[in-house]
Amino acid sequence: MTTGHAEFDRFIDGFGELVTGGAILPAWSPDGKALAFLDGTPENRTGRLVDLESGENRPLFADVAVLRDAVRAATGQTPPGRGVPFEHIGFAGPRTLVAVVGTARLTVDLDSGEVVKLPAESPDDVHFGHADSVRRDPQKFLRTMPLTDPTPARELVSPDGSVFASTVDGNVVLRAVADNRTVPLTTDGTPEHEYRFDLVDPMLAMLGLGFPVCNWSPDGSRFAVHRVDNRGVHQSPQVHNLKREDEVVNRYHAQAGGRLERTTLHVLDVYGHDPVQLDLGDTTDIYPVHAAWLPDGAQLVVFLMSRDCRRAEVLLADAVTGATRSLFTEESETFVRIHHDVYFGKKIGLFLTPDGTRLLWLSERSGWKQLYLYDLDGTLIRQLTDGEWPVDYVHRVDGEYAYFTAHLDQDRPYDVHLARVPLAGGPVEQLSEQPGVHSAMFAPHGEVFVDTWSTPAEAPRSVLRRSDGSLVCELSAADTSRLNWVPPREFTAIAADGETELWGTLFFPVDFDETKQYPLIEHVYGGPQIAVAPHSFQGMFTTTAQALAQLGYVTFVVDGRGTPERSKAFHDVVYRDWAGGLVPDHAAVVEQLKARYAFLSEAKVGVTGHSWGGYSAFRLAAERPDVYTAAISSAPGFDPYSSVLYECYLGFPQTDAEAYREAALYPLADQLSAEFLIACGTIDHATWTDSVKMVDALIRAGKKHEFVLLSGQPHGYTSVHNSYFWRKAADFFRTHLTKENQ
Template identity: 30%
Template sequence: MRSLCLPLLLLCSGFATARDADLTEAYRRAERFLPGNVLKLVAHAYVAPNWAEDESGFWYLDNRFGQRTFRWVDVKRATDAPAFDHEKLAKALAKAGDLEVDPQALPFRDIEVSEDRKSISFSLGAASWRWQTETHELVMDEEKDEQRHVVSPDGHRRVFVRDHNLYVHDHRKDKERALTEDGAARFGYGFRPSWYAMQPMGEPDTQGESEGDISASWSPDGTKMISIHLDRRKAKKLYLFQSTPEEGFRAKVWGYERALPVDDQLSTQSFVLFDLKKGTRTPVDMVPQPAYLEWSLPVWSKDGKKLLWPRWKRAFRGVDLVEIDAETGKIRVLLEETSETFVDTNNHQFRLLQESGDILWLSERSGWQHIYRIDGKTGAIKNAVTRGAWVVNRIAQIDEAEGWVTFTASGVEKDQDPYYRRLYKVGLDGNDLTCLTPEPGNHYMRFSPDHRYFVDNLSEVHRTPSVLLRRTRDGKTLKKLAEADIQPLLTAGWVPPEPFRVKARDGKTDLYGLLYKPADFDPNHKYPVIDGTYSGPHAVYTPKSFVELIYRQEQALANLGFIVINVDGMGTSGRGKVFHDFSYKNLGDVGAPDHIGAMRQLAETRPWMDLDRVGIYGHSAGGYDTVRAMLTHPDFYKVGVSSAGNHDHRMAKIWWPELWMGEQGSHYDEQSNLTLADRLKGRLLLVHGDMDNNVNPAATLRLAGELIKHNKDFDLLLIPNKRHLLNDDPYFLRKRWDYFVTHLQGKTPPAGYRIELSL
């Protein structure tokens, strides 16, 4: 027996060694396709412009196979050149700090360019530096003015906040005076509410003034100003328990203001008008508004006599366009937009036509988001500027004298993915619709401040990107800035995902998604399937461009031996009102029937998809989706990894659930994951950062408590000192990989595999 067993043991040991080696190689291959590592294998994939205020040009950070350099584009000359001498700056920095500095990867990623372009400023650690681009002098800015302020149109005055009050300083006279004197803690002037500012318990309350810019706006002639009076006295807080602070051995408790849908007492804000010539202060005659959104300031008319502001109703059933008299503070409602479901604040926009006083207004009243011209005196609709079964995304440039407007839109061209964006031009009378970016693909456009120019990042998920500098009024290409080079990525084994189109649950509506395969795909092999999900109604989750794709995790996960899919089911954004309204009071649906239907349709012609082994993962709203899908479809989804999930919408920041769920009702309880905890069948990993001030970790811990109450097996990972973002955490990524490999493939992951990320 011993002579028989020994060869068998050696043989089994050899299989195990080979299997472990194969799995370790799969982990290495997956690691190569994580976002930070992919960036080392591509060049010029994307340009994010940082425009000068006068639109003369912009700087951008050029990524080339892991190297980063700053470049400056001069719009008039159509030139693209280094923003400064990187070699000389690197040497100066190395000498000043006694360290090594790579000129192709300088230790900062953000700069400020002076108006004359003769200097740049940047921060390095706690220090601020200024580099003279002509004289090559490096100077530390020891006394940098950290006081935030808003400068008047003539540049002579600035408004700032001190001790909760507004002050104005006149540079010509070197004098300052208080505009308000009654500001107090939790009831001060000049700041919007701050959703994410945290303070340790026991320290003085400065939360309303700890983040963000001064919220004030000057009239065009600089004689008047409008600002905010923020009342936080009834604001309630959420808390975070930091078990492992950077110093000491005592835990810290942090608080941050966060209104929840269950709250009936909220922070409020009012507007106040100031006449700098007369020295008067006039409150806007409007009931203080709930401050659960970071409201924008009212928009001034060209003559400074009035302002316009969208006033949202709680639960987002409607929005009023309010006109404010700049002299008296009196208001009148010009236009009221209502809906039986919701008016989507994420996509709403209006623009004031300064010459005629009319307004361009985005509305879904026809079932599709379009531009309407509104009479500025009566509030009546003059005409629909756009129309059709497609969606206007944003208004770009307006030429009132010539009578046209440019805008981005999706779904106009019937032969392409309806989510692809292009730029269009149309007359203000609604005639002569023209496409200004006719090239096939998705156009991701970044406009200059006055929308006269834009950078066009043109690509598809399976198409090499190109980047163009274009003029908005006619789409003319002024310069080709880049053509991406992805050859090293292809050499490393990367294969683009497969776009697909399937039918929704109604059997009629087209849904669009992506299917990812491993680099060593074998059609004769059966692969477990993983659903990467995020059904938040404000988003389109499936990547539509190359740059979106390379910043995602799906391709890396597929290379562990999985088929991974993304699909946007009914209820998500970008497809018209009926499609979107499916989510109303129905977030618990999470699109799961559409996702399951998509996988079944795909598997009909792809026998290598094993629908007996299906997993699901998601983050934030996707974390909720993951658990929800496992609880409502426990026989289909076998394994899930839910990170930073908001498992009960009553615990979320108020605007998000109220926009999609409306007022409180039994549906909030019915669509809580806590309510269905007894239904869990599969293997579930819950993950949360203990310092997440976006989705409080209490949401995950409450779910854990309910699972324990029902004697359910699950796994829980709390990551110390992590906030909401987790995809930059190598340990979390490895644990997610391990979980699917263990429970979907039935394999033992490589022990202690360490993921190396380039961030």
């Protein structure tokens, strides 16, 4: 294996593991007075304890060697490494920690240093469901979601912790902590007409990265669910070939212009009263979402979005009768929300104040995403934020302020800062300072938060701030001593319109030499629901772009027009013109990079992308063979007719036929002259058919290409299959982009 492949494997398998610290996982004490966290590698891990009032930051354990001896005495095991022997910690009391070493659960008294091993659970108790770890911890169940395979999820605990909710065969069931037995909350659900509820991953919620869900009423007496009627919706087949006999499974996959699953909203009563269906009228071609419970648990706020995403309505619903009244609506000539946000994540941009009397609403009516405050009569009280910059999302609301992330610095438009604005009206206060992408994790009482930030070239750093943004203390800075690299560079280029500034990031091999020539590879996405160019240390596309660079390339990622996180006009370029900004902008960036940098002046250019990135890679290569020499499409979504995901941007095939014809890729097969490779999993019901159709189109057009079949793989590949795919990709680009193979 060449040095380049070794570096590729090092980055693709564990770029994040080469850097430790900087980003912390806080444990907040139950009395609200302290923050504890672990830092460093297992070999020399440390712990810190921060007094939230004074800001004193001191070692969590006075003597780590003594702690390790106490752990050894309590468990009979010698902990690995030389540092704090715990991977995670939590508080069991104001001065008591709970941790795990191997299979042993421990408590640590922070005052005396005493380590106590908690009694081990009986294997029989665990097997029969009597053990605390079974009864009191959320268990896994298979959750169904739109368009995807059922995925493992964890039960949702009630507010008082007495029961957990999950779904089985289309019905909601409750599992009691007291005896671990389950009872159905509904009995009329089926896989075709099923009850579902929304979930946020607990870890994401703890980190402040998950979005609120609205299921349990505040007192735990009611449970909000939606019921999905899949009958008549198109089904895509999955053929599972790896067992002795083939198995065919059909997955519901609504197609553009076809029948959409019909969703209704319901409130279930845990004491046995009949379910209540909320009166939303005919919800055919509507996306309804439970938004929030009012504090008294008697009413809910409901969000509705039309199938074309151009109209949103907010209603107030009575949880007992199901009656509703409209509060306000918003309509737009283009989409009012990003379809993925509503369809998959229930990220609806609607927030209730803690007293339940006002609503915060995200709107782009001004041309920039801003916050508006409404009362529960639907009257606009005031616009809270204003400016030529977009709000990202609201992360906390208290009695006085809304705390949110935003792209406040338009000199660096993809930087993310934390800010707050008074609900009573007033100027926006920026709470974070340094350039980069900031995230915040608030203490439960909201008086302090952990501010973590980074840039592509600067590893994460965390500090503790008060709610007004004032610095309490430094917490952690990343250790990059094991990272042998050339730092990435952010860059700007001009879009094909000749005036709009685009932002991207360049990545380099570890032995980069400005005096040499390098091939160039673009890692592309181009979908309208996310911006992907990394502007933090570990952005979405960082790992792959870094790894590809180690094979002897310069790689880059850029966001062209038609993507979010900028102005509404920047995003709307995609509306009814799927590739309107894609090919012109990305090709223009390549040409500018080659003209700007001598080390790229003679570069052959490759492009690779996954999912909608696979669409983009093919289209760039097919339409601009003068720019792109080789292209790889992984799990590619080639066909705009194949999925409901296109509708918010293209309209419907019945009414916007030209937009669909322009977006279709199969007709471009006969003009492909670049080298081309497709990779797809055989059970990816979303894109397998697209791949097969493109292969047929290329064969009929007499175009050579390579096809990598990944057996039994869905839209995301397992680590073994992913490694195989990237080895094929590395060989493909080496063959077609490097001089020695020409």
